[in-house]
Amino acid sequence: MPELPEVETVRTGLEKLIVGKSIENITHDWEKSFPNDPASVSQFAIGSRITAAKRRAKVLLIELSSNYTLMTHLKMTGQLVYVGNERFGAGHPNDSLINKLPDKSTRVTIKFTDGSNLFFNDQRKFGWMKLLPNELVSEEPFMQKVGPEPLEIEFTDKIFVQRVRRRKNSNIKAVLLDQTVLAGVGNIYADESLWSAKIHPATIVKDMSDKQLKLLHHELLAVLKLSIEKGGSTDRNYVNAEGKKGSYIDFAKVFRREGKPCSRCGATIEKTRVAGRGTHLCPTCQKH
DNA sequence: CACTTGACCTGTCCGC
DNA sequence: TGCGGACAGGTCAAGT
Numbered sequence A: 001m002p003e004l005p006e007v008e009t010v011r012t013g014l015e016k017l018i019v020g021k022s023i024e025n026i027t028h029d030w031e032k033s034f035p036n037d038p039a040s041v042s043q044f045a046i047g048s049r050i051t052a053a054k055r056r057a058k059v060l061l062i063e064l065s066s067n068y069t070l071m072t073h074l075k076m077t078g079q080l081v082y083v084g085n086e087r088f089g090a091g092h093p094n095d096s097l098i099n100k101l102p103d104k105s106t107r108v109t110i111k112f113t114d115g116s117n118l119f120f121n122d123q124r125k126f127g128w129m130k131l132l133p134n135e136l137v138s139e140e141p142f143m144q145k146v147g148p149e150p151l152e153i154e155f156t157d158k159i160f161v162q163r164v165r166r167r168k169n170s171n172i173k174a175v176l177l178d179q180t181v182l183a184g185v186g187n188i189y190a191d192e193s194l195w196s197a198k199i200h201p202a203t204i205v206k207d208m209s210d211k212q213l214k215l216l217h218h219e220l221l222a223v224l225k226l227s228i229e230k231g232g233s234t235d236r237n238y239v240n241a242e243g244k245k246g247s248y249i250d251f252a253k254v255f256r257r258e259g260k261p262c263s264r265c266g267a268t269i270e271k272t273r274v275a276g277r278g279t280h281l282c283p284t285c286q287k288h
Numbered sequence B: 001c002a003c004t005t006g007a008c009c010t011g012t013c014c015g016c
Numbered sequence C: 001t002g003c004g005g006a007c008a009g010g011t012c013a014a015g016t
Helices: A004-017 A038-044 A141-145 A157-167 A172-177 A187-196 A210-229
Strands: A023-028 A050-056 A059-064 A068-073 A078-083 A106-112 A117-122 A128-133 A270-274 A277-281
Touching (some): A004 A050, A004 A059, A004 A210, A068 A078, A157 A210, A172 A187, A187 A210, A187 A277
Antiparallel strands (some): A023 A106, A059 A068, A068 A128, A078 A117, A106 A117, A270 A277
């Protein structure tokens, strides 16, 4: 669920909430969620200060004053939630998530010297947080092969078309989900952008025109930008760094709207399987 | 090589 | 009510 807009929203929150804080201690309850050498953790994380919160694709890069980075992937159910000292503070009802943490899904707890905490919660344990020297971050296999950031100005429609066409025999949905083609798109924004561009998700790339692909590029950027504006999509688990949900799902045209009318033509939205994923589409607007 | 499928996990929902 | 199975969907490894 956390895709580019969700991870970017978390990043913005972390930048505001934890940059400048010093780490007092880190604990974890699941090895794969925090697979780091304890000696490195005590030497390069404990006692360090958070200097920046960056993002590349769906990966968060929390930089430390020791020139190490806490590289974090939320995968499907990961959450990074900051909890300050005032648990029952203004704007937070007693039953809000931040008053319940840590809970049974808390995998890693980063305690700061001022008594506040950053909790890495992850129900399904697919996510991870690993400590690396800054210079080794770009050496990670994923970072080596991941494609360009779609919202960077250099990512033109020409480059989009060029990169998508490398996968000429695949269906367009699989290509949008391929992180080596472009970074950050997941199931929600693949479905939403294909609806916007009136393209059937199972369309094979070689059967598509440049005009169609350029339109898809345009619609994808619009969808990603709108979602960032709305704080991302909360389908099930996603919350931002303050434990709050995003509202993009209220603006979604097809995702989780199966059985409901298409806002463009009135036909009933369908759910099917494309590229091994649950796929939402309008059977009338999105023809092969 | 290009492309597809299964594994990693837990919680929820649906049918019997 | 309880129980099995399908499903959720990001990424990597293994398969065709």
